[in-house]
Amino acid sequence: MLFVFAVIVAALVLFATEALPVDVTAIAVMVALMLAEPVTVLATDLGLLAEPVYVLHQAGDGISPLDRGLSGFASTATITVLAMFILSDGVQRTGIVQILGAKIASLTGDSETRQLSATVGLVAPISGFINNTAAVAILLPMVTDIAHKGKLSPSKLLLPLSYASMFGGMLTLIGTSTNILASQLSAELLGRPFSMFEFTQLGIIVTIVGTIYLLTVGRYLVPSRIPAEEDLTEEFEMGEYLTEVVVREDSPLIGQTVEEALRVSEFDVDIVQLVREKRTFLEPFGQKTIRAGDVFAIRTGRDTLVDLLDVEGLDVIPEVEVGEAELEAANERKNLVEVVVAPGSSLIGETLVSTSFRQRYDATVLALRHGQELYRQRMDHVKLRIGDTLLVQATPDSIDRLNRNNDFIVAQEVERPDFRRSKIPVAVGIVAAVVGVAALTPIHIVISALGGALAMVLTGCLRPSELYDAVQWDVVFLLAGVIPLGVALQETGGADLLAELFVMGAGSVLTAGGGLAVVLGLMYLVTALLTNIISNNASVVLMIPVAIETAQQLNANAFAFVLAVTFAASTAFMTPVGYQTNLLVYGPGGYRFTDYLRVGAPLQAVFAVVTTLGIAYFWGLAPA
Secondary structure, three states: OHHHHHHHHHHHHHHHHOOOOHHHHHHHHHHHHHHHHHHHHHHHHOOOOOOOOOOOOOOOOOOOHHHHHOOOOOOHHHHHHHHHHHHHHHHHOOOHHHHHHHHHHOOOOOOHHHHHHHHHHHHHHHHOOOOHHHHHHHHHHHHHHHHHHOOOOOHHHHHHHHHHHHHHHHHOHHHOHHHHHHHHHHHHHHOOOOOOOOOHHHHHHHHHHHHHHHHOHHHHHOOOOOOOOOOHHHHOOOOOOEEEEEEOOOOOOOOOEHHHHHHHOOOOOEEEEEEEOOEEEOOOOOOOEOOOOOEEEEEOOHHHHHHHHHHHOEEEOOOOOOOHHHHOOOOOOOOEEEEEEOOOOOOOOOOOOOOOHHHHHOEEEEEEEEOOEEEOOOOOOOOOOOOOEEEEEEOHHHHHHHHHOOOEEEOOOOOOOOOOHHHHHHHHHHHHHHHHHHHHOOOOHHHHHHHHHHHHHHOOOOOHHHHHHHOOHHHHHHHHHHHHHHHHHHHOOHHHHHHHHHHHHHHHHHHOOOOHHHHHHHHHHHHHHHHOOOOHHHHHHHHHHHHHHHHHHOOOOHHHHHHHHHHHHHOOOOOOOOOHHHHHHHHHHOOOHHHHHHHHHHHHHHHHHHHHHHHHHHOOOOOO
16 A cells, blocks of 8 residues: 555656656556566565565455556546547548637627637537547637637637636536546446436536636636737737848858758857748748848847847848738748647657757747747747647748648648548537447447447548547556556555545534535545646546545445546646646646636636535435
8 A cells, every 4th residue: 555655646746747748657657556566576585575565456366467557558448538539530620610610700709708708608518529628729729810800818718718628528428538537437446337428417507607607707817918919920029039131242151051051050040031032932941052132031139139140241131120921921821820739749848959840840930938938039949848839930831731730739720621521411420429329328438439430430531541640649548557556546445545534534524514515525626636736537546436435434425426526637727737728728828827726716616516516416415
């Protein structure tokens, strides 16, 4: 038990600090649990320990600890979540969500109430049927455009977008990976999984309450961190960092290629575009030879510019302010966009240099925003994280490639000619069939979901080569890694001990006249606080065994306690790290860490009351 608690503490620290990616931490947990027995058996044989440490099974129970340790990869929850990612991607590639978004956006105008209502009213129901992280990723460009066109700060809409996707995910079993994992744990420990619409009635109430909060109290608490500007260079405050210079006749750069000049330069500078003989060139122009009279739009700081002019033989072109209009002049289509680092992106933990971003994507990064931090110089070695926003200058073709790349979300609406709009009825029909089969027949959700994923390929909604890109593998490995932790907590008696401690704490509540509903509310709050620090899936794995043991010790309805943990873990509003959707809007919204606490804490408190009362009403607190 002590060993398991030590692993849990180490995992909590790593989850909270993000010293390692959460999926790597989860796999490390799994490996540590599987190593415990063989290493301590060897130590016992050498006389270093009195007896081996068993954490994944009881000695002599006939079940291999290896099988228990790898059970996360064979878990129905893991496979179901994997299949749901594929289903979500199949729907996304038809463009139906974007079409719905565009129709709704055309009705919002410059009314903040209508914009906010459209954002919440669209993402919440969609999140009940496709993965809520995917729903936010799809709708983020639409919401950003609505804000810019309506002269509203995008910050006013993006946090509500994240929150609404979370409580919308509680409408059905498949709304979040957390629901699916909780259902499996409930089936294993109580013999009662969730049905497809098990908690839909409470999910509807929570969604209505959450929507009212965001349209009233939340509306005034959400800050305007990003200026309400249509000009992206003004939004990123690039005025002092963009300049036009001309190459003098005596410049040492003449005869060098642009790529050579940048490579050997000791200055923090990027060439954004080249103007030669009234023609404007964007990346890739690395192989063009520099000539006298060439005009470059460059990104650099004022101090660096002074040194650069002297050393490289350049002159500033006076009375020219480089803004979005100048940077967009090269093409009729957009070539200046915001790009968000997506969940599961291969760039997470990397830098612009280590990824060779400029060469790899034929694009120039002008600025980088992480939350409230804004980098406009010396950003080449900043490690990228989920939700980081890059201001990118590139040709329309390069932007199209970025838009099709699952590593990024282009935060402005870009025309996608590759949407498979003819497949919209097919994709929607497949998702409806998956839901219907799982809800109305004895067929398990994992079989229904896998069948739907297969149908997406057979009907042409997805190509076989797109299957692997559709899956957020970090979530899959996170699930596979933390599931054995719940097994170890149960097998070693750790869940019993934690439940006893919780019951001791709750005893004073009961003694003071508080009922089981108050204890259930405390279970919700403990889980919510834990989820806001670590992964939602990890908190479910840790808290559901404790919740069941607590209910049994109090002679209460264990299923009600499982539901409280599930709702609390799926609605983490108070920190950006509590849920992936919060991280996804962190950079584009320019939020501060405290913004989540200010807006999310009252909502979390309201949900604690509503969820507790709803569970008590619909499922009861007396033992089943």
